[in-house]
Amino acid sequence: MTVKAHQNDTTSSRARTREELTRGTFDLLVIGGGILGTSVAWTATQAGLRVAMVDSGDFAGATSSASSKLVHGGLRYLQTGNVRLVAENHKERRSLASDVAPHLVNPMPFLVPIYKDGPHGAAKMGAGVFLYSALSAFGDGMGRLLSPAQAHRLAPGLRTDGLKSVAAYSDHQMNDSRMAVMSVRAAVDAGAVVLNHAEVVGLRSTRGRVTGADLRDRVGGQEFGIDARLVLNATGPWVDRLRRLEDPDAAPSVRLSKGAHLVLKTPEPWRAALTIPVDKYRVSFAIPWEGRLLLGTTDEEFTGDPADVGVVQSDIDQILGEAALGIDAPYLDPAHISYSFAGLRVLPGGPGSSSTAKRETVVTQGRGGMLSVAGGKWTTYRHIGRTVLEELRRVSAVPLAEDMADPLRTVPLPGLASPDAVAQRIIIDRDPGARMDPLVARHLASHYGSLALDIAALVREQPELGERVHADGPDIWAQVVFARDHEWAVTADDVLRRRTTVTVRGLDTPEVRRRTEELLQG
Known part of the structure; x- marks a missing residue:
């Protein structure tokens, strides 16, 4: 391929951005450009704040692009009786799919196979998917039971040995990386100034208060600084590392759980995803995605360097083994794996295993005034931005636009179209x-x-x-x-x-x- 000569202005563009970041004082500096950081930057610019956002790597370069690619209500939450959470998730899921990003969030039928020796019975799962559909006001149709033959036509690799029935319901999926990039673009369109591959090397302080950061551009090595009235630490798995720049004695606030996924080639396309019960509470997913089949995920405590997270052989064995509960063996040949990835869930610190920890967003403030936010998921990422904005309103004097009252304004992501x-x-x-x-x-x-x-x-x-x-x-x-x-x-x-x-x-x-x-x- 021969491409016409093009004067790449990436270097000059980054120089202009660095210059803008050093000009004046921002209302808010967001450190971290994953789910949390982009959501807050987007929401805060809508509220009229002057916002800067930086990331030491790429936007959504870590866990935020290593999700299960779902925008869902959370069927498994019904197992724990958290009906309210499912209803809230459904509401936001449908808002994303209909008003905010219908060009990026796509409907997907899901099937739950019910086997003779499985952890759930047909009557229980049938009632579960009906309730799940009811909590979304039947916006995606009614949950129902299918015959094994009907389900096999939608998911050709479905294991039919011992299969009694299949519960069907609807959810949505998205390309998390594209959602992140479009959210960054929405924030920039609203006035935010952003730079990726810009590493924080120190925090700035004034009379004991954190008032900005010193950074190094990892592309060209240039050093520069950003002044801000308030700094938000949204660095995901690195949240405690940045907290210790503010306070060397800061105690750990979160723990990490690794979620690994495999992407497999299939001999024919699937038209539905599988939610495969592993035990009474856990499930494994098999989801058609980008012409492949996405399998996962794991849930294992992680204590190493977040930069080193990756898929190891034990992850592969676990994912393929759990998938085999609902998928025929020929589909699960390791030779069919085209890609694998892993991310880290950021969970509140506390007793018990990481698998039982609540998936909730935690906002804390350090002794230097820096806010730190951790946790959350794609389905409710707009609400996370709103939650942090309310905390900003509580702890600071930054002015917020009057039209930011509840409920969330429905502002579409760039590119909205059929x-x-x-x-x-x-x-x-x-x-x-x-x-x-x-x-x-x-x-x-x-x-x-x-x-x-x-x-x-x-x-x-x-x-x-x-x-x-x-x-x-x-x-x-x-x-x-x-x-x-x-x-x-x-x-x-x-x-x-x-x-x-x-x-x-x-x-x-x-x-x-x-x-x-x-x-x-x-």
Whole structure:
């Protein structure tokens, strides 16, 4: 592939951003650009605050892009009687799917296989999925029982040996990396100033109060500082490490649990996901995702360096073993694994195992006034932003816009549009002699919404950018250029793992990586 020369302004763009970050005093400095940081930055800018957000790696570069890719009510929470939580999750799930990000959040049928020797009976699961559907006001239809034959047509690998019945319900899934990037873009559109690959090397203080941070740009090595009236520590698994920069004697506030996932190739596409009961409380998922099957997850206490988290052989054995409770063995050949990843859940400190700890958001304030936030999940990430904003209102004098009263304002993410309409427009807009493959057009529309039209425009200007990154996947080289120029992508991993679907499909070859790095250099 030959691409026209392009003057890469990444270096100058980062220099301009660093200069803006050093100008004046921000109302809020958010350290950490994962679920929590992006949500708070987006919400706070909507409230009228001048916000800066930095991350030592890429936005959503750690656990926030290593989730199970679900936006769900949490069927398993009914087991513990937490009906209110399920209802709240459903409400936010439907808001994301209908008003905030319908171009990124997609409906997905889920099946719960019920076996003769399984932990749940058909009557109990049938009642459970009916209640689950009722708590969402039957917005996705009614939970019901299916025959094994009906279920097998939706999930071809479903194990039918000993299968009595299958409970069916509906939830949603999303590409967590794309959700994160669009949330960052929403925050920037609202006025936030952001920079990834910028590492905090120290905190600034004034009369004992934390009033900013000193940083190093990991791309060029430049050092700079940011002044802020309030600093928020949203660094996920590293939350206690940053707290100790404020107070060397700070006691641990959280504990970590590792969640590992596998991505497998399948001989045919699945049209439904499986929620496989492992025991009375735990489940394992098998979810169609990006043309593959996503399996997981684990829940194991982690005490090492968060930077070292990864998938090990015992994780693979556990995930495949638990999946085998509901999936035929030929589908679970380790040779079919195209990708694996692991993230760390940040849980409140306390007694008991990590598997029994509550998945809740914890906000604390250190002796230097820095706020620290930990926990949470994608389904309720907007509410987390609101929770932290209320805490900001309580502990500081930063002015908030009057129209930030409850309930949450429904502000859509960038790109809001019907993927079907966008895909059709991309195809129609192309010259008859150079029509874009409908599969590629649909892929762009379902990952970028209306912003896919900007990528199509790049292809019109430089047709060679319409070539596929890899022959076996739908991503094209124009996405790499778009990621570089509009989505803060700096490294090949930024692009291949988080801005596109190349890595998860097992298509991240040395040649693909080389060409990606060339484009990133301009």
